[in-house]
Amino acid sequence: MKAVYKSGFLIAYLYFFLICNGFAQQVQQRPARCATGNVMEEYFKKYPRDKAVFEKNQSEFQLKYEAVRRAGKEIPVQQRVSGIINIPVVVHIVMDNPALVTDAQVQSQIDVLNADYAGANADSVNIPAAFKSFFGKSNLRFCLAQRSPSNEPTNGINRKVSSATSIPGAGDPVKYSTMGGSDAWDVNRYLNIWVCKMSRDVDLGYSFMPGLTGLASADLGLVNAYHAFGTIGSATAPFNKGRTATHEIGHFFNLWHIWGANECEESCADSDFVDDTPNQYKCTFDTPLFPTTDNCTPTAPGIMFMNFMDYVDDAAMCMFTAGQAARMEMALSTFPELMPLLTSNGCVPPVLFNYDVKAWAVQSPVNSTVYCGTSVTPQLRISNLGALTLTSVQLNVEIDGAPPVVTQVNLNLPSLQETVISGNPVNTGTGQHVIRMYTTLPNGNADMRPVNDTAEMVFSVAGNVEGPLKEGFESNVFPPQNWGVANNSDIISYNPARVTPAAHTGTASMKFDNYHYQLFGKYAMLVSPQVAIPLSADSVKITFWRAAAQYSSAHSDTLEVLFSADCGQTYTSVYKKAGADLKTRRDFLTAEYVPVAEEWVADTIDISTLVKGRYDKIMVQFRNINGYGSNVIYLDDIHIYSRTLPPVLKERGYLIAPNPTTGMFVIQHYPSTSALKGVAVYSSTGQLVWKGSYASSLAPDYIPVNLSYMASGVYIVRLVYTDKTITEKIVKIN
Ligand SMILES: [Zn+2]
Incomplete structure (x- = not known):
């Protein structure tokens, strides 16, 4: 999957420049608006067998659609589907600062969708008289999900702190927690929308079209650039009327671009397979004047550039046609991946239990740092999902399966509110531990949904040793005794690991795995014990051996070495190498890297001037910073030592x-x-x-x-x- 994603990304990128260079010069920095056309084309190149299935599904759909449209001219349009359909929406906000997109901004987008799809948008008064009779009002409506996949109450907004950006196509990082994104909610019950930064600024969003039977269900839904989402907050003119989502959901429900099923090519021979949209030569940008004619529709009223499926600015688009509305409704009742949405209860809030505390996540201790000391203060983020105000709860804290330490917590938490509760400090030894926290006895009563009461976390505590410290990772125990490991993604297995048989000496070394983990900007670290250093030392040095390969010149991981003199509270950086400076293998490598003997290189860091006479113990941190999954970095034979001269x-x-x-x-x-x-x-x-x-x-x-x-x-x-x-x-x- 890794190699596929990488080569796919590069091909898509090159392809864009090859086919669009002339076009891009012509329109300069115009956003391409929508990556759907490219995404579909790239997908078919990669999975040609899926293309045949897609075309078969689409032609079957088209036959049915045209039959209904023919009948629709004689029977009331309202009979296409029975009544209003509410589509439950979950919005995943995947950003460095997801709070930038507020709940109110999300709601502004839902409001736009409900107006646009109902044909109730205020700017529909701008539809030219000649097109008014084509104005489409669908039965599709949208709600923010009112219940989670596990039927807990929710506001349908899921924020994820991450620097992952959308790479349009199958396996988009923002859709996968393993790549720093947010996993789709059950696509049979929810329309998933990911709001994020796009890897190419010219894209505003994309969606796969239905009928791709080979597409992973986790890829279903639409991606929407954070600056083109909703009407307030981070939404930026001229894409601040919420029309990117209106447009992309059109694709999601099987609408093609109004000029045809291609990527803005100039042609009258192609079609959008809708019978009431005028034939159109190519895509339209900006805010055209009415009427606009072209090679395919040379006379007034000309092309329907104000259609949601063109590329004009948000303020210039204001309508679907009746044919498009019918097509979307029919897609919903035809394609197997869309049909389950018709019967989803996602818009219906669950009935609340009286006593229901949900444990979201352990807030302390966490896996993003290595602790130093003998005890930790446990903290747990909870919600009161019960109907009654929560006035007390017991917090139970287990470390490595030992009997729990119980803290009675008194609070005043209204229904559906969230807070962090703390327990009494618990003692820990050095090494890596599993901490398990669970709540019991809300308001003194049995919790009525115990399945959501527990959260777990892994964390490390570093110990103290006399210097010098040598570590060759030969023991099976990892992290080695008194050492710690950590990472700041939410994937524990991204922590560094012991590995055999790659080794500078002996049979084992340790590795930072940037090959299987594509977690851009996320760090993983190995932290030494606190090593005692005599205040009389004349020199203090860190030596280690490293081996590293680079995936390509575009992928650059970083290795940094830091030391702390205050038990890990603060660190000073003393070494940093990245990309070509870091690699020890000459050639690029797209396979997973395993070093050979001559690829091990020694580094010596002299920290004497920073340490001698000032500190009597130091911790050393080896920090890996992921550069979108370059390759593996290995370390071996770490030596931390001082010398005191006679x-x-x-x-x-x-x-x-x-x-x-x-x-x-x-x-x-x-x-x-x-x-x-x-x-x-x-x-x-x-x-x-x-x-x-x-x-x-x-x-x-x-x-x-x-x-x-x-x-x-x-x-x-x-x-x-x-x-x-x-x-x-x-x-x-x-
Ligand atoms: Zn589009």
């Missing part, structure tokens, strides 16, 4: 130790020096037994010398600098 080394600038030695000793310099050119070790008889030359290279700060194969006795160490020579004795013992 005072004599700092004082003299060099140190030869240990002395006496049983074999190994080390020549150290501090600070680093470029003046050291040679080291020679002589026996007491003057024989050269070891030498190092640094005439053409920088001498290391740390030079190990091995005398273990030499006899016991006194040896002479000579350090030759550009400006001096130092000679010291060292004693070898057994």
Whole structure:
């Protein structure tokens, strides 16, 4: 699914530029208004077998439609369907700030739909006299869902904080929680509308047309740009009259664009398969003057550009025709994916129980952070779905299945209102835990719908260790003891994971999976224990090995390393690499990445100046930031350590130790020096037994010398600098 979505997106994108380049230049930055034409075309390219089925379904529909239309000329139009049909609507607002689209703005859109579909829109007075007799008034009406799929009361508005944007087509991220979107409510009971930002600003929305038997039901419904939704708030002129949704729902109920079933091509040969719309050459933009004629309809009254299924500005469109209204009603009673809407009870509020508390979600602790310490304060977001004001409830908190800690909570929560309740702090150990919270005894009575009383969350608590800390992820336990994992999507499994056999050393490493999780901008993190660092340390470093691949130049994930000196309250960023800087595999890779040995690269981060002498413990966070599912990032052999130098080394600038030695000793310099050119070790008889030359290279700060194969006795160490020579004795013992 991943590869299909990615290549599909790229193809659609290229295709747009290839076929529309001339067109785009002509209309410059005009919104294309509607991506439906492209979406259908792309879908058929990808699933050619579905095209044949679609065409068969459509031609069967057309026969039935034309038969009824012929009959309709003799029998009352009202007999097409019996009575008003109320379509339950759920509006998913998927945005960084979904509160931007208020309940009132959503209601303004529903009001527009009800006016437009009833032919009760005030601006229908603008319909030219020559077209008045074609004015269509359908029996379709819309309500915001009054009951959820599980028959709880709802306002039919579902907000989701997410930076996911709509990529028109099958598998649109805004329609899938696995990609940061909001999952469709039961499409047999609701018309789903996703309000969001479009990936291409020129699109205002799209909907699949009915008859696509291969389309996932989760894709059914329409997508509507947040700035072209409703009539107030974020709605922006000239698309602030709610007509994008009117238009897209037309597609949802099987209307084609008024100029024909193509993407704005110039042709009189094609049709919208409706008998009372004038033939039209191509799409119309802006606010044309009446009458407008074209190649297909060269005489007045000309084309019906004020039809909801053209591309004119919101204020310039004001009608469906009777033929279109009949076509939509018939689609609703013909296509299997639409018919169940006829009998949905989604517009009917459920009868409330007296005592019904709903647990929405655990508010604390959460999986988006790693905790530090020994206890957490549990918080639960609840609604009073009962008919009576909620005055008390018991909050039960279980950690890892242990007996619950119970808190009696007194409150004053009216029916259908929401709040957050807190329990007494509960003790936790380090590591990853499951916290389960449930409410009992609302107002001292049994809850009459216990199925919605429980919410769960996973969270991690980091521990404390002495430094240095080495972690190679070889143990089966993950996160490793005293480490924590977290992510800020609502998908727990996006947390980093241990993986075999990819490894720099040993058989295991850890991975951030941006391949299966396309959660743009969402982070996942691995957090170290608090590592004790002596205040006397002279240097503090983090080293680790990484391996990463890039999916394409357009997909860029980020790895950031941060440290905290206050138990995770605040973090300081000390390393950040993304895209081409991050990758260690040379070539792009569209398959899931598994590194080979030579693709492991070491990083060293020197945080001495930020830490030494200031902090006595630090936590280190390795943070992955998802770039729309690029590929997998692996980490291994993490080492967090400090070094405290002997005072004599700092004082003299060099140190030869240990002395006496049983074999190994080390020549150290501090600070680093470029003046050291040679080291020679002589026996007491003057024989050269070891030498190092640094005439053409920088001498290391740390030079190990091995005398273990030499006899016991006194040896002479000579350090030759550009400006001096130092000679010291060292004693070898057994
Ligand atoms: Zn359209």
